[in-house]
Amino acid sequence: MAEIATNIPTGSIAHGDCLELMAMWPAESIDLIFADPPYNIGFEYDHYDDNREHDDYVQWTCDWIDACARLLKPSGSFYILIGDEYAAETRLHLRKLEEEKRLAFRNWIIWHYTFGQNCKLKFNRSHAHLFYCVGSAAAKLKAHQKLTKNPPFTFNRDAIAVPSARQTTYNDARANPKGKLPDDTWYLRPQNAEGIYFKPQEDTWYQSRLAGTFKERQGWHPCQLPEALLERIIKVSSNEGDLVFDPFVGSGTTLAVAARLKRRWLGCELSKEYARRALERVQHVEATGETMQVHCADKGIQRGKPKKKPEPHRSPKDKQGNLLPVKP
Numbered sequence: 001m002a003e004i005a006t007n008i009p010t011g012s013i014a015h016g017d018c019l020e021l022m023a024m025w026p027a028e029s030i031d032l033i034f035a036d037p038p039y040n041i042g043f044e045y046d047h048y049d050d051n052r053e054h055d056d057y058v059q060w061t062c063d064w065i066d067a068c069a070r071l072l073k074p075s076g077s078f079y080i081l082i083g084d085e086y087a088a089e090t091r092l093h094l095r096k097l098e099e100e101k102r103l104a105f106r107n108w109i110i111w112h113y114t115f116g117q118n119c120k121l122k123f124n125r126s127h128a129h130l131f132y133c134v135g136s137a138a139a140k141l142k143a144h145q146k147l148t149k150n151p152p153f154t155f156n157r158d159a160i161a162v163p164s165a166r167q168t169t170y171n172d173a174r175a176n177p178k179g180k181l182p183d184d185t186w187y188l189r190p191q192n193a194e195g196i197y198f199k200p201q202e203d204t205w206y207q208s209r210l211a212g213t214f215k216e217r218q219g220w221h222p223c224q225l226p227e228a229l230l231e232r233i234i235k236v237s238s239n240e241g242d243l244v245f246d247p248f249v250g251s252g253t254t255l256a257v258a259a260r261l262k263r264r265w266l267g268c269e270l271s272k273e274y275a276r277r278a279l280e281r282v283q284h285v286e287a288t289g290e291t292m293q294v295h296c297a298d299k300g301i302q303r304g305k306p307k308k309k310p311e312p313h314r315s316p317k318d319k320q321g322n323l324l325p326v327k328p
């Protein structure tokens with residue numbers, strides 16, 4: 001069994017297997033954990049083999065979730081992003097931890113994105129599952145203790161509230177002037193990427209997966225998440241100075257956003273090269289306060305005029321706008 005350190009190495013990306021690393025850190029020491037593990041769908045990482053046997057992958061998933069639950073403060077929050085293939089198994093394990101009063105499950109969020117991979121003989125994938133849980137303090141509340149009155153976890157409602165339709169459309173006097181909470185389906189579109197993620201009159205998120213041409217995309221990691229996704233999570237579930245942990249750092253999105261929002265940060269990454277480059281990304285944010293942007297030319301992407309769009313089919317009309325019979 002690993003020896004438990006008294007301190008947790010905040011402000012670093014630990015290189016190695018997150019299971020081994022987490023086992024060395026003190027229990028109940030982290031405010032917010034966000035995990036985006038490999039999905040076991042054959043993705044090409046530089047080091048990790050994303051083709052494990054089913055049972056092996058499920059057991060590994062349960063193991064790292066348990067390790068995260070151990071590190072989470074009773075007042076902490078824990079988010080897991082996962083694909084269709086293992087969403088059910090992951091949810092079942094979270095239910096087990098709920099029964100053991102180690103976590104309380106709060107939401108099954110759907111992140112709906114555009115720019116999913118184009119399929120040939122089935123529908124294109126356009127969503128991932130985001131499980132939102134909080135620590136043991138909420139799980140141990142007695143039936144008479146009302147969660148909403150004095151929640152034993154951070155939930156900064158006003159930091160992520162959006163104007164409601166009562167305010168923007170119906171001019172309804174009953175509207176909460178502070179807006180409403182977003183729905184549990186988060187819809188993200190490419191057209192509004194790179195800048196404005198939340199339009200004031202809308203309660204959905206407009207931000208796609210990151211296409212290669214987007215400046216935010218670093219270009220050296222296969223599955224970089226958009227910062228907008230992490231921004232909402234970190235704003236609502238942590239405060240300045242809190243410790244945010246990501247066991248699967250990848251390109252460093254979670255830690256870069258945490259640094260920008262003045263949270264303390266910590267991560268694990270199996271690949272030495274990913275860990276090194278992610279650290280550069282986080283250090284850039286710390287030095288400048290800004291998201292690191294990479295131009296297409298630096299990623300080897302050639303931009304040109306898009307191909308001319310085909311003319312849309314229009315029904316023939318006479319000068320008065322009446323439909324003409326279609327010629328056979």
Ligand SMILES: C[S@@+](CC[C@H](N)C(=O)[O-])C[C@H]1O[C@@H](n2cnc3c(N)ncnc32)[C@H](O)[C@@H]1O
Nearest residue numbers: 017018036048224225248250251252253269270
């Ligand atoms: C889905 S990616 C994370 C992407 C990240 N959310 C981002 O925005 O860039 C998963 C990462 O986990 C890393 N990984 C796989 N197994 C690991 C392990 N046992 N410990 C730590 N990292 C691991 C992979 O190298 C990969 O970079």
